[in-house]
Structure formats: C-alpha cells, structure tokens
Amino acid sequence: MVTLELRADCGRCAGLCCVAPAFARSADFAIDKPAGRPCPNLAEDFRCGIHERLPEKGFRGCVVFDCFGAGQQVTQVTFGGRDWRGAPGAAGQMFAVLPVMRQIHELLWYVSQALELPAARRLRPRLEAALEEATALAGGTPDELLALDVAEFRGKVNPLLVKASELARAGTRRADHRGANLMGRRMRGADLRGASLRGAVLIGADLRGADLRTADFTGADLRGADLRGADLTGALFLTESQVKAAVTDETTRR
Incomplete structure (x- = not known):
C-alpha cells in the first residue's frame, strides 16, 4: 500500500491554501479575500511573504491551518506537478479538489493515530482497511475526487475512531x-x-x-x-x- 505524507510540505505545494479558500476579515484574518483569489502576501515562488510575522500582521488563522499534506498531494500527484499559474485552465479544479483532499488526509491522520493505540489493537484489521481505502481515494483523478461523497466515507470511519478512543480511555x-x-x-x-x-x-x-x-x-x-x-x-x-x-x-x- 502506498504511504501518503500527512505533514504539510509547503515547498512541494503551489500555495493552494493561500488561494483556494475565502478569508473573512476577523480576529483570524486581517482582510477579506474571496475564494480563488491569491492572498496579497503570496510571493511568486508560492511562499508566504510574511510567514514569520503572520500573528502580528493579523493572520493567526494561517498559523493554525493544517492541510495534513493535502497541498503537496494535489500539486504533485493529482495534477502531476502542475500549478494554477502555469495551468490556469485547471486552476478552478485544483482549488475545488483541495478541500476534498484535505478531508481525506485528515481522516488518514486520525486513522494512523488510532493504529498506534495499544488499547485499540483488536480494531487493527478494520482500521488498516480504512487506511487502505482512504489512501486509494486520495490517489483518484480530479473528477473522481470531486464526485466523492466525503461525508459518507467519514460516516464509515468515525465509528471506528470513536471506538478506538473509548478503548484508549477505559478506566x-x-x-x-x-x-x-x-x-x-x-x-x-x-x-x-x-x-x-x-x-x-x-x-x-x-x-x-x-x-x-x-x-x-x-x-x-x-x-x-x-x-x-x-x-x-x-x-x-x-x-x-x-x-x-x-x-x-x-x-x-x-
């Protein structure tokens, strides 16, 4: 089974989290930004121009965001290394795929954590099956990912995670x-x-x-x-x- 990276690697992404989502001016974001528009702090190399000063500049929401490695998966695997600047015709699809991939990677992270719990070892076969299914979903084409009912898949996985938690917290x-x-x-x-x-x-x-x-x-x-x-x-x-x-x-x- 292919093992996916579940930690963000911004150097292998194309700044997707700085473009795809909308920001609303609040305690977490200093500006309003519509979905699909690059943040004004995004540099040409897809890096954040104020990364070391995000909290003081009013972008605490960026500090706490975690894509669980979905950004580089979308950039390097789903779209084969293309980016939204070099392939503007695919930009909309890239931005739409990101939140789907993020949810899959988040579930992968939770399942991976559950597999490390000694108290949940009797759930291991089912957890491993869920990990394998989620990994396969993450490797889908853009069209397959956009057609995926993530809520339905989450509904299958969550009971396992709840049970793993109950076993780990027993006593x-x-x-x-x-x-x-x-x-x-x-x-x-x-x-x-x-x-x-x-x-x-x-x-x-x-x-x-x-x-x-x-x-x-x-x-x-x-x-x-x-x-x-x-x-x-x-x-x-x-x-x-x-x-x-x-x-x-x-x-x-x-």
Missing part, C-alpha cells in the same frame, strides 16, 4: 463534553483525564494546570485556550494546529 473518569460549548469556561486545575472533548468549543477557556491526560481532542476548537501548566500526556487525536491555536508555554506537558 479513566471519561467525562463527556462532546460538542459542548465551553467558550471562556473557567476550568483551571480541572480533572479531565480521559474526557471526550470531541467537537467541543474551548475558545478562550482557562485550562491552566488541568489534567487532560488521554483526553480526546478530535475536532475541538482550542483557539486562545490557556493550556499553561496543563498535562496533555497521551492526549488523543490532538493535532499540531490545535496546539498552535492555544496558549502554551514550557510548563505545558505533552
């Missing part, structure tokens, strides 16, 4: 905060070992010193959440982009 407190609105909530020092925080909104939450060992962070919104002194050891499905979105320091344990 802990396992508080259920799935989809909870915890925006700005004061949870300093809280015992959240093994909690399900899947899809929880934790924007600006005070989680300083909280015990978050083996907590499930699938899809949780951690923008501005204060994790200083928190213990994230063994946290499940916690992405680097989620960590970047939060407030951390040298006392944050992972």
